[in-house]
């Protein structure tokens with residue numbers, strides 16, 4: 001069976017800086033893959049290329065058999081909205097909206113009615129154990145709560161893939177582990193794959209498989 005996501009020999013430079021220099025990745029449906037490596041090794045650039053945010057200079061990216069690297073901007077953003085969810089380190093929630101409205105937003109953007117969108121958003125907040133912050137704005141909740149709200153927002157559209165770039169980077173280890181446990185449990189229950197960028201072994205331990213990036217090149221590691 002074909003993998004859900006395939007990246008073949010990606011290369012990407014920013015001016016004189018080579019960020020990716022032959023990166024390969026395959027992710028199966030429902031698989032949780034950790035992309036590890038030191039700061040500056042190309043992890044975020046790899047994530048941005050496979051998520052269709054950044055266009056590689058060369059190499060190919062496939063999602064579900066379709067070549068993402070050949071799509072135009074409109075088609076790639078439609079693909080991202082319909083199939084992908086994103087969790088970043090911080091600052092991804094809209095500060096003017098309540099946590100409930102933030103989670104409902106991706107549904108509203110695909111024209112789900114407010115009442116239905118907010119009902120589903122509320123269910124996701126409960127699953128991520130942050131039902132109590134529904135009416136608060138992001139500035140009024142803790143870092144760990146905010147990240148769990150962000151995970152709820154990433155999952156509310158039932159995406160096929162969650163892209164998470166250092167999702168626990170701004171949290172202490174207790175809250176980081178709670179976010180990882182809830183993220184991976186919810187993703188597995190939804191049959192969503194997760195591409196997790198992290199430099200922390202403790203965070204990568206929640207994955208099924210680790211891929212290491214060094215100097216823009218990937219290397220598969222056996223799970224220890």
Ligand code: ADP
Pocket residue numbers: 014017018019037038039040041042043044045046
């Ligand atoms: P990592 O996520 O492993 O820290 P990145 O993919 O962010 O690595 O960066 C890889 C290299 O590419 C670094 O040298 C970084 O400074 C450079 N880089 C990444 N994005 C850009 C950009 N938009 N413009 C210039 N250089 C960039």
Ligand code: ADP
Pocket residue numbers: 040044165166
């Ligand atoms: P992370 O590695 O945690 O994703 P970075 O600080 O490396 O965070 O990058 C944050 C953003 O800035 C990314 O979108 C990346 O592409 C961009 N970026 C990284 N390095 C550079 C750089 N040297 N010049 C310009 N943009 C950069």
